[in-house]
Structures are given as C-alpha cells and as structure tokens.
Amino acid sequence: MSNSQLALRSVNVTRYVTPLREGGSMPAIAEADDGFLYVLKFRGAGQGLKALIAEIIGGEIARKLGFKVPEIVFATLDEAFGRTEPDEEIQDLLRASEGLNLALHYLSGAITFDAVVTTVDARTASQIVWLDCLLMNMDRTARNTNMLIWHKELWLIDHGASLYFHHSWQNWEEQALRPFVLIKDHVMLSRAEELEAVDREFRTLLSPELIRSIVALIPEEWLKDDAFETTQAHRKAYEQFLITRTAHSEIFVKEAQNARKVLI
The missing domain is CATH 3.30.200 (Phosphorylase Kinase; domain 1)
Incomplete structure (x- = not known):
C-alpha cells in the first residue's frame, strides 16, 4: 500500500x-x-x-x-x-x-513494560526517545511507560497525550521549533546513546508525503475547531507542524542529549 x-x-x-x-x-x-x-x-x-x-x-x-x-x-x-x-x-x-x-x-495477555525487568538496546531506546520528542509525548515515564511486552516483543501504546499544543493551538508555529523539555523524565533516556544516527534515519523515513498521508486519516468531522476557519486549514496545520518539526529535529535531539548528560 x-x-x-x-x-x-x-x-x-x-x-x-x-x-x-x-x-x-x-x-x-x-x-x-x-x-x-x-x-x-x-x-x-x-x-x-x-x-x-x-x-x-x-x-x-x-x-x-x-x-x-x-x-x-x-x-x-x-x-x-x-x-x-x-x-x-x-x-x-x-x-x-x-x-x-x-x-x-486488544493485546490479550500482554504485560506492562518494566525497565527494571526488561533491558532495551540503545538503538531501540534512541528510536523511542526520538519519536516522543517529535510528538511531544509526555506519557512515557517510569510511572506510566505506555509500553507493553506481548509475545516477548515490545509494543508502543497510547499516544493520546501527544501534541498537547493542539488543545489551544496557541503559537503552534513556534511550538514546532521548540525542544521537548519533558524528555528529561523519559523512561528510555538513559539508554538513548544513538540519537544522532536515529535522527538521520528517521528524518529520511518521515517524508512530507508520509506525514500528509497520515494526517489525511483524520476524519473531517473531527477537525471542527474555532481556531481555524475551515477543516482544511485545521488539517494543514497538523501537516505543517509535523513537517517543520521533522525538518528541524536537531533542536529536540540536542535537548534530549543534554538531558541525558545530566541524567547519567
């Protein structure tokens, strides 16, 4: 497809x-x-x-x-x-x-990921940290990892707390260029040793075309917001935020690296 x-x-x-x-x-x-x-x-x-x-x-x-x-x-x-x-x-x-x-x-029989019990390699940890910096996902902490182990594999769940700026859309263009300071609490940060390599890989994979195709999945009826004159403008804002944030990923990667230095 x-x-x-x-x-x-x-x-x-x-x-x-x-x-x-x-x-x-x-x-x-x-x-x-x-x-x-x-x-x-x-x-x-x-x-x-x-x-x-x-x-x-x-x-x-x-x-x-x-x-x-x-x-x-x-x-x-x-x-x-x-x-x-x-x-x-x-x-x-x-x-x-x-x-x-x-x-x-529903992943029947899945168990909640526990960083004390399950060790994740540096590459995977770096990939998850990069993803959550992009999405501004505040919900991947030791208290609430939002990851499951199912059939001995790691699964990511529950991204509903991501993109928190869209609850008001205030200064969203500026938000796209801001570091994600809450990354300091990320459950995978201490093991995220390969952020630069992951950044190069993911920036290539996450093309503007792919971003637009994902944003296109949002039903039209869900895009009625007083912050925008039309649903088309609302959808376009999601596209532009993600495209801009991906293009300038070095901003959030640097913040994650600095937070990791303090942590370790």
Missing part, C-alpha cells in the same frame, strides 16, 4: 466488556462486529477528539517508523449502548460518545 492509500479499518462496537479505570479518560475493552476485542477510546472522554487525533497521528507515525503498534481502527458506537449501562458515569460517557470513536486491537 502506498502512502497515498493509507486507510484505517472501520468496525461497529457490539459489546461493552469492561472499563479500564486506570486510564484518565476511562477507555474500555469492547467487542466489535469482526469478532475481535479492542481497547475503545471515547470521543466523549475528558480530552475529547484531540486525544483521538493524537492517537492516530502518533500511532501511525510510530508504525511507519518500524515500531510495533496495535492496529488502530475507527469504531462506531450505537446510541443503544448508553441505555442499558447501569453505571451512571459510564452511561454518560457512552451517550456522549455516540458515533465515530477510535479503538486499538
């Missing part, structure tokens, strides 16, 4: 299985009409559609850079789900999320 033909599958949610209450946005395990279980992320949750957009962009960029990421699908939630749920909090969430949501394939 070429970059211009990227697409996400669509499923219909058929059964709400159980909430995952450890997540701030209270995602849930749900079954879809294809027979698979998914981690369902709701448009009606606290961060709303912004978190779903960040999930698409972050997850699909990670996949294209070679990381293992659970399949991301669009998941339609019928209005009937909110009527039968006995828990009022969940019922409100379901009713606020009728329509198009996002879901990730």
Whole structure:
C-alpha cells in the first residue's frame, strides 16, 4: 500500500466488556462486529477528539517508523449502548460518545513494560526517545511507560497525550521549533546513546508525503475547531507542524542529549 492509500479499518462496537479505570479518560475493552476485542477510546472522554487525533497521528507515525503498534481502527458506537449501562458515569460517557470513536486491537495477555525487568538496546531506546520528542509525548515515564511486552516483543501504546499544543493551538508555529523539555523524565533516556544516527534515519523515513498521508486519516468531522476557519486549514496545520518539526529535529535531539548528560 502506498502512502497515498493509507486507510484505517472501520468496525461497529457490539459489546461493552469492561472499563479500564486506570486510564484518565476511562477507555474500555469492547467487542466489535469482526469478532475481535479492542481497547475503545471515547470521543466523549475528558480530552475529547484531540486525544483521538493524537492517537492516530502518533500511532501511525510510530508504525511507519518500524515500531510495533496495535492496529488502530475507527469504531462506531450505537446510541443503544448508553441505555442499558447501569453505571451512571459510564452511561454518560457512552451517550456522549455516540458515533465515530477510535479503538486499538486488544493485546490479550500482554504485560506492562518494566525497565527494571526488561533491558532495551540503545538503538531501540534512541528510536523511542526520538519519536516522543517529535510528538511531544509526555506519557512515557517510569510511572506510566505506555509500553507493553506481548509475545516477548515490545509494543508502543497510547499516544493520546501527544501534541498537547493542539488543545489551544496557541503559537503552534513556534511550538514546532521548540525542544521537548519533558524528555528529561523519559523512561528510555538513559539508554538513548544513538540519537544522532536515529535522527538521520528517521528524518529520511518521515517524508512530507508520509506525514500528509497520515494526517489525511483524520476524519473531517473531527477537525471542527474555532481556531481555524475551515477543516482544511485545521488539517494543514497538523501537516505543517509535523513537517517543520521533522525538518528541524536537531533542536529536540540536542535537548534530549543534554538531558541525558545530566541524567547519567
């Protein structure tokens, strides 16, 4: 499949299985009409559609850079789900999320990554740090790694807290050129010894064409924002932010290297 033909599958949610209450946005395990279980992320949750957009962009960029990421699908939630749920909090969430949501394939039996138990090589650590600097992902700390071990392989999950500037879009052009200072808390930073080599590799892989094809996955109905006159302008802003940030990746790479020197 070429970059211009990227697409996400669509499923219909058929059964709400159980909430995952450890997540701030209270995602849930749900079954879809294809027979698979998914981690369902709701448009009606606290961060709303912004978190779903960040999930698409972050997850699909990670996949294209070679990381293992659970399949991301669009998941339609019928209005009937909110009527039968006995828990009022969940019922409100379901009713606020009728329509198009996002879901990730559920990795049954996966265990949370623990840096004390599992050693990651310097190359992989550097790749993950580079990715999270690009995405401004604040959610890959020792307290909350958002990584899983499944079938003895490392999987990246939950990029919904990335691109946090888009909750206001204030000075977003300047944000694209800023270092990511929160990288100092990254769980992989101490092992990220090969950032310069990874930077050369990933800048080549993450072309403007690829970025545009990933941003094109965002549904039109999710791009209605008072900060932009049109949905086209909103989509273009995501494209330009990522293209600019990738082109000037030496800014966030230097910040990561400096933070690593302090750490070790």
